[in-house]
Amino acid sequence: MLVVIVYSFNPDSVNVFPMRGVSLRWYRVMAENATLLQALKISLGIAVGGTLIGLLLGVPGALALARHDFIGKRIFERIVLLPLTLPGIVTGVAMLSFFPLIGVPVSLTAVLIGHGTFLIAITLTQVYARLKRIDPSLEEASADLGAPPLTTFWRVVFPNIRTAIIGSALLSFTLSLDEIPVTFFLIAGDNTLPIQIWAMMRTGISPEVNAISTLVFVGSISLILLGTALGGRDKE
Amino acid sequence: MGTASADRATPERAPRRRALYFLAMPPLLWLAFFLVAPYLALLGQSFLGSDDLGNVVFEPTVAPWKTFFSKDLYRDTLGYTFSVAAKVTTLSVCLSIPLAYFIAFKMQRGKQLLYTLIIVPLWVSYIVRAYAWKIILGREGILNSFLQWAHFTSAPVDAFLYSEWAMIIGLVHIYTPFVLMPVYTAFEHIPRPLIEASKDLGAGRFTTFYRVVLPLSFPGIIAGATFAFVLTLGDFLAPVLLGGTDNMMISNIVQNLFGTSNDRPLGSVVGIIMLVVVVLVLEMTARTEKSFASLESGRGRFGGAR
Numbered sequence: 001m002l003v004v005i006v007y008s009f010n011p012d013s014v015n016v017f018p019m020r021g022v023s024l025r026w027y028r029v030m031a032e033n034a035t036l037l038q039a040l041k042i043s044l045g046i047a048v049g050g051t052l053i054g055l056l057l058g059v060p061g062a063l064a065l066a067r068h069d070f071i072g073k074r075i076f077e078r079i080v081l082l083p084l085t086l087p088g089i090v091t092g093v094a095m096l097s098f099f100p101l102i103g104v105p106v107s108l109t110a111v112l113i114g115h116g117t118f119l120i121a122i123t124l125t126q127v128y129a130r131l132k133r134i135d136p137s138l139e140e141a142s143a144d145l146g147a148p149p150l151t152t153f154w155r156v157v158f159p160n161i162r163t164a165i166i167g168s169a170l171l172s173f174t175l176s177l178d179e180i181p182v183t184f185f186l187i188a189g190d191n192t193l194p195i196q197i198w199a200m201m202r203t204g205i206s207p208e209v210n211a212i213s214t215l216v217f218v219g220s221i222s223l224i225l226l227g228t229a230l231g232g233r234d235k236e
Numbered sequence: 237m238g239t240a241s242a243d244r245a246t247p248e249r250a251p252r253r254r255a256l257y258f259l260a261m262p263p264l265l266w267l268a269f270f271l272v273a274p275y276l277a278l279l280g281q282s283f284l285g286s287d288d289l290g291n292v293v294f295e296p297t298v299a300p301w302k303t304f305f306s307k308d309l310y311r312d313t314l315g316y317t318f319s320v321a322a323k324v325t326t327l328s329v330c331l332s333i334p335l336a337y338f339i340a341f342k343m344q345r346g347k348q349l350l351y352t353l354i355i356v357p358l359w360v361s362y363i364v365r366a367y368a369w370k371i372i373l374g375r376e377g378i379l380n381s382f383l384q385w386a387h388f389t390s391a392p393v394d395a396f397l398y399s400e401w402a403m404i405i406g407l408v409h410i411y412t413p414f415v416l417m418p419v420y421t422a423f424e425h426i427p428r429p430l431i432e433a434s435k436d437l438g439a440g441r442f443t444t445f446y447r448v449v450l451p452l453s454f455p456g457i458i459a460g461a462t463f464a465f466v467l468t469l470g471d472f473l474a475p476v477l478l479g480g481t482d483n484m485m486i487s488n489i490v491q492n493l494f495g496t497s498n499d500r501p502l503g504s505v506v507g508i509i510m511l512v513v514v515v516l517v518l519e520m521t522a523r524t525e526k527s528f529a530s531l532e533s534g535r536g537r538f539g540g541a542r
Binding site: 056057058060061063064065067068070076079080082083085086087088089090091093094095096097098099101102113114116117120124177178180181184185194197198201202209210213216217220225 | 256257259260262263264266267268269270271272273274275276277278281352361362363364366367370371466467469470471472473476477487490491494500503504507510511514515518
């Protein structure tokens, strides 16, 4: 990784050792590469959308799983873990085989649904793990004192799982930015950033990839550190 | 006030139950529709035929399954994938144990910080890490220009990139964090008095490690090894980027069958076989380490299933 960062400041177009100086040349080339910027934009859009889907469906799912016994709960638990445990390529080709049948052709919409699906799993497992550590009697106490479910959620449950939600959102966002196998099979014309980088890599080494990689690296590290900081804060 | 608590069990619980049902429905439906149905479609598709153009023909047949089992290529590739996965797993475990051991037992201060510093970069971007190895090992790469600069060779050596070892190095680099995390967690959870007791009873450092630390952290090591193994099984990028054309793995076959060769039923067969293999591996290790498949263990996993 260090290599990539160092060489992103390399003035030459080949990665020679030792380097002949330091330059921001490839950052400029990168900033002028419209395809790359477009890919970054698409990636960010998918990541935001996917994270939202993950939160909107994952958090309620976690609440239901953690506090309620219902028929098929065991199956639900197993299903949720599928996108995390099965190889991405299998999920990718499965979605590729099915989505067109229900009127979702390969497109950014398909990619968004694909990302949303595995991000539900991420959010759900994270929030579920937190809920397991909270004493359910807190909620019962709230209900006993006459609070309607929504009030209980808002005043008692939510403050306790807030950091888990933020943490899983940051994590989801980062994972979506880096996701390849599912995206690879569902994407049509426009590429997400990793797919675009991959395409550029296959045609040979292109130094602006060093530059964009460095930026992505710094960005994801900040998000993950923020996420772990928030997640770790209330562990004690 | 007294009467309110007397009948609390029934009236307040009922709306809560209904609310929870209501909460479970949307994610359940989403997953059924966008996850389970696709897997079923894949299974169904493996029993369909295809015409010469590669279009799927809706006519039930077991031909794709027969094709898979009659061709050496598929069996050999599956075997090769297992051997690569075994090598990657072994190397990742061998790297993780001393590293985790050092952080967990030898560090006095800044333990959490060092752990984060090690683990976080390892998390970052699959594609960038594969790319870094391409830069290092490539024909015009750093290793080659270093060797020339130091006058070890006069011409670039082609042997580094596009070899099995390039692929394995890349995969080990990419998947070691998935091993390091559970191993480190396992080490951290070993009660320190046990180690002191072992030393008090006269055991040396290595005896303590083999007789106390290792057995107690076994579930964590197994969990990590499983991650590395399963993730390598499903990888199709590192073989292309670092392994070259001679080192195809089973996922590359799936990728080709759904892409250039365009035989989706056969591709589905391979996909289903991968799915079954992975589920079997996970079941086997779940027996070794019972909590493995539980929701909590998903925490350490963060969707790395690529």
